[in-house]
Amino acid sequence: MDEDGLREHVEAEDLVGLRRWLDGRPPHEVAAELARLDAPSMALPFRLLDKDRALEVFEELDPVHQQCVLTGLREKAYQELVEGMDPDDRARMLAEAPATVVRRVLAGLSPRERRSTAALLGYPDDSAGRVMTPEVVWLHPQQTVAEALVEVRTRGAEAETIYTLPVIDTGRRLLGVVSLRTLVLSGTEERVEQVAISSPSVAATDQAEAAARLMQEADLLGLPVVDSEGRLVGMLTVDDAIEVIEAADTEDAERQSAASPLGKPYLAASVFTLARSRLPWLLLLIVAATMTVNVLQFFEASLAEVTALALFIPLITGSGGNAGSQSATSIVRALAVGDVRLGDLPRVIWRESRVGLLLGLALALIGLLVCSLFAGWQLGLVVGISLIVVCTWAAIVGGGMPLLARKIGVDPAVVSAPMVTTLVDATALIIYFLTAHLILNV
Amino acid sequence: MDEDGLREHVEAEDLVGLRRWLDGRPPHEVAAELARLDAPSMALPFRLLDKDRALEVFEELDPVHQQCVLTGLREKAYQELVEGMDPDDRARMLAEAPATVVRRVLAGLSPRERRSTAALLGYPDDSAGRVMTPEVVWLHPQQTVAEALVEVRTRGAEAETIYTLPVIDTGRRLLGVVSLRTLVLSGTEERVEQVAISSPSVAATDQAEAAARLMQEADLLGLPVVDSEGRLVGMLTVDDAIEVIEAADTEDAERQSAASPLGKPYLAASVFTLARSRLPWLLLLIVAATMTVNVLQFFEASLAEVTALALFIPLITGSGGNAGSQSATSIVRALAVGDVRLGDLPRVIWRESRVGLLLGLALALIGLLVCSLFAGWQLGLVVGISLIVVCTWAAIVGGGMPLLARKIGVDPAVVSAPMVTTLVDATALIIYFLTAHLILNV
Structure with missing residues (x-):
């Protein structure tokens, strides 16, 4: 397969070739190639992808490219993509969008999705609150492992991660975490409090970079995010942490050459x-x-x-x-x-x-x-x-x-x-x- | 708690204070403070930690600091630490150790641990084979989800990760992967082949950095590593990938200032x-x-x-x-x-x-x-x-x-x-x- 396939197909408006090129390619590869197209052509391949694939590819794009795609799509496809995004990814995209786009996006969301996105947008730029996912499956200390697994099965499909499960008291205050690994490997009659371990946590207003470096040092797949009262508000996942660290390192590299951080990929600027x-x-x-x-x-x-x-x-x-x-x-x-x-x-x-x-x-x-x-x-x-x-x-x-x-x-x-x-x-x-x-x- | 506690306690040889300082501190924090001690003092705190905690702290250290610690420990404590390490971490430490140390370490291992470490050391420097874990729980396509979960419970305790489970045929060739998330959320009567998805993989001789960047781009928690025949030999885990990327970025930063990569932390050089x-x-x-x-x-x-x-x-x-x-x-x-x-x-x-x-x-x-x-x-x-x-x-x-x-x-x-x-x-x-x-x- 030639590297420049996508670009050539798009320029030639060769829909058959384009469909063949898209077929079965992993989403991150499609996204990487899309990012190299000129802005006006970026939406074209999306019209050929089915809904789920489109969403997968879309979530791999940088916020600046996501906007190029949305600009080129019709209302319905547009709403489907935005509604399907994780709230934290959506917040990241909206943080860089003009106010009119933000209004249009928020208006098209279901009340529940709108609420969680708006909450994330309320946290300061570069804070852990901005990049966390608010959709968390939590457990209570008195549950048995068997009950906990049922809870995970029931509510896990919505959550971005179920590998680190926070344990909270009746006041929503964080007590510790249980990994899915522990749940699966433990006896079903044990109580959650017996298998839970203490976990570091960060405040939603803390710097996202510090939180991400903490996850990296302590080898965590998920880090609970709490409010000023110690109540659970979300989880930071390892893939978001990696992205935060990569962005911080790119920023450092730019600063190191005496340039202000671009905040977008080189060819997109x-x-x-x-x-x-x-x-x-x-x-x-x-x-x-x-x-x-x-x-x-x-x-x-x-x-x-x-x-x-x-x-x-x-x-x-x-x-x-x-x-x-x-x-x-x-x-x-x-x-x-x-x-x-x-x-x-x-x-x-x-x-x-x-x-x-x-x-x-x-x-x-x-x-x-x-x-x-x-x-x-x-x-x-x-x-x-x-x-x-x-x-x-x-x-x-x-x-x-x-x-x-x-x-x-x-x-x-x-x-x-x-x-x-x-x-x-x-x-x-x-x-x-x-x-x-x-x-x-x- | 004062930041410099550890250093002061060690310098004053204040074992009571040292024990109190160590008590309940997360391993990555203990490791970070240890790394700032002078080489001869690094082993001291290890004599006060119980076996499991000692291993947790030890695994968080850089290879160069791990060697300082080992030099200061008696034979028994030494063997316990080395035997308890994951094979990939052990291989990384040995790769930088003098030949005499390598012989001493390998001689003290159980035959099984020795085999897996020696296998990893056989792969080229900076290859995916060097940083992968060889301890993998794999599934077969005809198993039901219930059988697969039993398999995970039986063999999961040894494996470094059970979140991404490779599916292989009878010839050990990689067919795809199932995430633990999918297993937990699927019906127990479904077959593994119905819920498995295709996965990228890398050869054990491929560059570790390229493999790590692939994991980052595709948001993978685990990446199967195969030999030249496409047979599964191990898994790359996301925490190893993050370490590889951080090391590569540090190397780039050093090269960018026209210095050769140090390969060790600044204060350790x-x-x-x-x-x-x-x-x-x-x-x-x-x-x-x-x-x-x-x-x-x-x-x-x-x-x-x-x-x-x-x-x-x-x-x-x-x-x-x-x-x-x-x-x-x-x-x-x-x-x-x-x-x-x-x-x-x-x-x-x-x-x-x-x-x-x-x-x-x-x-x-x-x-x-x-x-x-x-x-x-x-x-x-x-x-x-x-x-x-x-x-x-x-x-x-x-x-x-x-x-x-x-x-x-x-x-x-x-x-x-x-x-x-x-x-x-x-x-x-x-x-x-x-x-x-x-x-x-x-």
């Missing part, structure tokens, strides 16, 4: 959207870069005297920027996965300063060689010493800044390679020219 | 290990950076004539590097999550060239202003025009290189911000001096 997400940081950085102009102007007399000094400017600033970026990236990632914490600042600085010194010594050897070749050993000495000091300094700055960002409540991922590079550039030049002043006396 | 993982790229990049010395030497006459030209070198190379890094990072991430594919090269280049042009126009305005202030409008014009050309060029290079890397079979993540910056530096200088030559006639 217009050229203007891409430029807009990157421009603010670039502007900030070019303004910061004018510091380098100031520094160089201050040393213009030395430059005029020894023009050869200018030859090594990009080499020095570049190496400093690279060493600093390495430190920043490894600390940002260590913070994201929880290997390093706020209190580790002194430890990180001490480690990075030694790493920077080692790297600086190695680079200084190369710098000394290259520079002596081009401009004599005296300038070589200047470049070598500068590289040692600059690399040590850059590693300290790169390692310390993400922790300082976290301390003042800013996402550490904004400490990007471009940001470190720009900040290190000016100080690297000062170090370079001061060293030149000491050694060459210019 | 020595200063020398950190320096060694970062040095090769830094050396390569500083050698590449000597190109900038060549370029500048070529234009040394222009520099000597108009010293002010040197003032804007870091601003131009910096902006080009930043724009290029942004493009590279967004394409590397888009490739990793599957939003962009190899065939998209022309589309990506065309998009990035327009984004780069837009960004260049905006930066040129600032550059023109700043430069006119410092050095007059003529030089301002040179800087402005250079910024437009450099940004466009940098975005094309940054967007295109990850795809070219993938094309020649190299991990696109090696196209790091430092790498793009270094490569763009020399060409940016050429563009700058040629523009100066045209406009200022130097």
Whole structure:
């Protein structure tokens, strides 16, 4: 089967070929191919899928693509898709839709579905409440395992997950959880309270990312979500957790290149959207870069005297920027996965300063060689010493800044390679020219 | 409870306080705190935990920390921990252990456990076979749902997961899967073949990362792993998949800063290990950076004539590097999550060239202003025009290189911000001096 089949069939409006292509393909593959079509064509394949398949494929799409599809469908197909979605997926789609679309969608839902979606939309952006499923099968501690299994059979079809079953008291307060695995493997006469285990839980207003990382660390398939009184309001499922973590990592990757998070797949973003997400940081950085102009102007007399000094400017600033970026990236990632914490600042600085010194010594050897070749050993000495000091300094700055960002409540991922590079550039030049002043006396 | 409790108790050798601290804490939290101790102290808390808790905590540790713990334990406690691990976790730990440790561990296992671990170790590094669990409960198509549930109850306790149950024929070939959810919700007289669904599967020699991403995209809790004949050999579980993806993303993050993957948590790596993982790229990049010395030497006459030209070198190379890094990072991430594919090269280049042009126009305005202030409008014009050309060029290079890397079979993540910056530096200088030559006639 050729990879580009779908696109070609859609462009040729070849319905027979399209139907054959769609036939029996797993939903996530159909969704991945759909996401690569131009927006106006995205609805076409949906007219050929039966209701259940259409829903499966639809749920695999990103919210931005879901909207493209809905725009191209007639009222009836539209309502069927939206009514069939899980409330949390629906809320995620609506969170990014214009107000008119939200009204139209909510109006078409059954009262029950409308209620649960509206409840989810009431939680803050990026909160656990937004991504949880409110459709939960819960158990009571006095039930037997046999009764619990009947409960699961009766009400399980509606719920998104039945693998982690919360146990609640009469006041709906969370007591613990039982896994379906435990229920199946336990004796039928045992009571739920005997087989239940305590479980971490999160508040609906907590950050979804923190909740997802907790699920990942504790290897949970489901995490109960409670309100401020400790009452069960929903469950976070592992597939939603994975999506939250992937989105957070993508956001970090974007921040790390000094771009604002796009919030949508690369090819779904217009050229203007891409430029807009990157421009603010670039502007900030070019303004910061004018510091380098100031520094160089201050040393213009030395430059005029020894023009050869200018030859090594990009080499020095570049190496400093690279060493600093390495430190920043490894600390940002260590913070994201929880290997390093706020209190580790002194430890990180001490480690990075030694790493920077080692790297600086190695680079200084190369710098000394290259520079002596081009401009004599005296300038070589200047470049070598500068590289040692600059690399040590850059590693300290790169390692310390993400922790300082976290301390003042800013996402550490904004400490990007471009940001470190720009900040290190000016100080690297000062170090370079001061060293030149000491050694060459210019 | 104070965050640093464990460390303090261990340092003070306060066993009573330590026992109290350990009591009732979830395993993943104990593991996270343990990971922050110095290697020689890591075994101490294990002597206070009962056997089951010790195993739960131990399984949450990274392989490198697991080894620290084992080194500090007596033979009996050691064997209990190793025997109790899941075969896949054990294989992961042994893969990173010295040969003597591997022999000692394998010798202490029961024949059955030894066999399954040795089988896993036979698969290539980073393959699905290495991370799968070989302990699987499988079903036959002719069984009724009731019989299947009995099978699950009988053999489920040993298996790592019973939520996705593979269905096999008499030749052990994979026919499909049934979820435990389906079994529980179906009528007991239905046959397994009636409720089974087809499932994707991977070969044991396939890349673990690709298998994990497939599970993520298709929202699977379990993925059957087969041999080259299509016979079932194990299952990949969602918690292993999440770990594989996290490790791959950390590797990408490290590559993105031009460092070799560490393969262990930041604080677990020595200063020398950190320096060694970062040095090769830094050396390569500083050698590449000597190109900038060549370029500048070529234009040394222009520099000597108009010293002010040197003032804007870091601003131009910096902006080009930043724009290029942004493009590279967004394409590397888009490739990793599957939003962009190899065939998209022309589309990506065309998009990035327009984004780069837009960004260049905006930066040129600032550059023109700043430069006119410092050095007059003529030089301002040179800087402005250079910024437009450099940004466009940098975005094309940054967007295109990850795809070219993938094309020649190299991990696109090696196209790091430092790498793009270094490569763009020399060409940016050429563009700058040629523009100066045209406009200022130097």
